[in-house]
Amino acid sequence: MSTRTPVATTETRQYHTTHRQEFITITKDVEDFIAKSGVETGTVTIQSHHTTASIWVNEDEKNLIGPKDKLGYTHDLSRVLDRFADPEEEYGHNDVRDVNNPQGKRDTHLCTPDSCGVVHECINGHAHAQAMILTSSVTMIIEAGKLVKGIWQQIMLVELDHDRERTVTFLAQGLGK
Amino acid sequence: MSTRTPVATTETRQYHTTHRQEFITITKDVEDFIAKSGVETGTVTIQSHHTTASIWVNEDEKNLIGPKDKLGYTHDLSRVLDRFADPEEEYGHNDVRDVNNPQGKRDTHLCTPDSCGVVHECINGHAHAQAMILTSSVTMIIEAGKLVKGIWQQIMLVELDHDRERTVTFLAQGLGK
Amino acid sequence: MSTRTPVATTETRQYHTTHRQEFITITKDVEDFIAKSGVETGTVTIQSHHTTASIWVNEDEKNLIGPKDKLGYTHDLSRVLDRFADPEEEYGHNDVRDVNNPQGKRDTHLCTPDSCGVVHECINGHAHAQAMILTSSVTMIIEAGKLVKGIWQQIMLVELDHDRERTVTFLAQGLGK
Numbered sequence: 001m002s003t004r005t006p007v008a009t010t011e012t013r014q015y016h017t018t019h020r021q022e023f024i025t026i027t028k029d030v031e032d033f034i035a036k037s038g039v040e041t042g043t044v045t046i047q048s049h050h051t052t053a054s055i056w057v058n059e060d061e062k063n064l065i066g067p068k069d070k071l072g073y074t075h076d077l078s079r080v081l082d083r084f085a086d087p088e089e090e091y092g093h094n095d096v097r098d099v100n101n102p103q104g105k106r107d108t109h110l111c112t113p114d115s116c117g118v119v120h121e122c123i124n125g126h127a128h129a130q131a132m133i134l135t136s137s138v139t140m141i142i143e144a145g146k147l148v149k150g151i152w153q154q155i156m157l158v159e160l161d162h163d164r165e166r167t168v169t170f171l172a173q174g175l176g177k
Numbered sequence: 178m179s180t181r182t183p184v185a186t187t188e189t190r191q192y193h194t195t196h197r198q199e200f201i202t203i204t205k206d207v208e209d210f211i212a213k214s215g216v217e218t219g220t221v222t223i224q225s226h227h228t229t230a231s232i233w234v235n236e237d238e239k240n241l242i243g244p245k246d247k248l249g250y251t252h253d254l255s256r257v258l259d260r261f262a263d264p265e266e267e268y269g270h271n272d273v274r275d276v277n278n279p280q281g282k283r284d285t286h287l288c289t290p291d292s293c294g295v296v297h298e299c300i301n302g303h304a305h306a307q308a309m310i311l312t313s314s315v316t317m318i319i320e321a322g323k324l325v326k327g328i329w330q331q332i333m334l335v336e337l338d339h340d341r342e343r344t345v346t347f348l349a350q351g352l353g354k
Numbered sequence: 355m356s357t358r359t360p361v362a363t364t365e366t367r368q369y370h371t372t373h374r375q376e377f378i379t380i381t382k383d384v385e386d387f388i389a390k391s392g393v394e395t396g397t398v399t400i401q402s403h404h405t406t407a408s409i410w411v412n413e414d415e416k417n418l419i420g421p422k423d424k425l426g427y428t429h430d431l432s433r434v435l436d437r438f439a440d441p442e443e444e445y446g447h448n449d450v451r452d453v454n455n456p457q458g459k460r461d462t463h464l465c466t467p468d469s470c471g472v473v474h475e476c477i478n479g480h481a482h483a484q485a486m487i488l489t490s491s492v493t494m495i496i497e498a499g500k501l502v503k504g505i506w507q508q509i510m511l512v513e514l515d516h517d518r519e520r521t522v523t524f525l526a527q528g529l530g531k
Binding site for chain 2: 358360395396397410411412413415416417418425427429430431434435438487488489492493494495497502503504505506507527528529
């Protein structure tokens with residue numbers, strides 16, 4: 001038997017996103033979690049609970065990721081993502097059947113109609129399509145008790161829908177000391 | 178030493194896909210496997226054995242994922258994937274050298290020619306390209322013996338080629354009770 | 355307690371890439387690493403340290419992945435990736451502020467100016483965008499001491515920027531004999 005202790009531990013965090021295509025750097029939260037976990041050699045898995053908010057590992061340079069209101073122009077990755085799946089395009093997913101749209105294609109949603117029978121908050125076909133590009137979970141390596149990452153690598157939560165409350169679970173597993 | 182038992186176990190399943198861009202929800206198979214595995218805290222990895230069939234975690238809403246024959250129209254993600262890499266486009270990968278096409282660019286394939294020297298079933302350059310977007314394997318978190326997943330998250334096997342027999346391996350690892 | 359030994363071990367390798375959109379097959383390096391690791395049942399994680407070099411599992415057929423100088427034509431995936439995010443397009447990320455471009459949008463980079471105050475080597479907005487499609491790390495399954503992979507699956511390091519020195523870490527974890 002190994003004399004090193006097997007470890008597996010989780011932590012769940014909430015993030016409040018403030019706008020579409022916000023990229024929130026969460027590297028420090030992941031690194032703090034790894035330090036607490038006691039894993040010396042192993043992996044950390046970062047998993048979004050959502051279908052329109054993804055996890056991405058890349059550079060958090062402002063021209064790439066925004067936000068637009070500080071830049072005064074659209075960030076590069078917003079342009080590329082919206083070209084792939086335009087929010088203004090027609091999606092069957094967005095054609096929600098309600099009192100205003102009795103022939104709507106989408107009748108399977110669980111979004112609750114308001115008191116007027118109108119369904120809000122489901123117009124996000126583009127966000128599901130963009131979520132094909134990015135991934136809902138990422139697994140990275142822990143070595144010598146620290147996250148392995150290159151000089152430019154940051155872990156980001158990417159909001160593909162509008163401002164929302166988002167839940168992310170971290171899991172560290174491997175061998176301790 | 179931990180008093181919890183380290184666990185690692187696998188299971189391999191076959192799926193029969195029936196058409197291009199079929200999205201098959203396999204969440205229950207993964208959850209049943211986790212329950213049998215005895216892992217309380219850890220990860221499950223779901224790996225396709227294929228280069229034109231991927232694993233994706235998202236919402237299985239019919240307007241997003243089809244199938245077309247029940248909808249009567251093309252599902253949203255089919256349109257987006259085919260715009261990224263059109264099946265009708267020319268791919269060097271599809272320019273298979275055989276008796277009908279002696280100058281074909283592709284001479285490295287292992288597809289078996291039929292008795293007439295014609296190679297079938299290899300015309301899938303678009304499916305390899307679309308497989309850049311989706312991933313061949315996904316790792317998710319197990320906590321308290323259950324798959325961590327948000328309310329809309331389903332695990333799907335995505336057929337990017339035509340109807341095929343597909344193989345998927347599940348692995349659960351972590352700590353048991 | 356399990357009588358099988360928990361294992362977690364890492365190895366870091368350097369790769370020299372020679373051109374943009376080079377796909378380097380590293381499957382044998384990963385398989386050699388797994389054999390040395392002693393893991394019988396578990397996972398291998400392959401992680402790039404970079405934001406413009408990714409890991410992809412797919413078929414290494416020459417018409418899909420090149421290189422162009424041997425093919426005499428652009429490989430299929432180069433065309434698809436560049437259509438998604440064209441190197442010739444304008445990116446704020448590339449608008450580097452230096453002596454030649456004092457109004458450049460990008461002032462947050464750490465690229466070192468040369469003795470003339472000109473910043474080189476940062477014109478890679480397209481490569482960051484293409485890195486949204488591919489992923490920086492991949493986790494695959496180890497079963498019976500061997501990498502689980504389908505007949506066509508190869509593990510590739512994908513250079514999205516120009517020729518560079520690249521670092522990749524492998525981690526195997528799970529249960530030994």
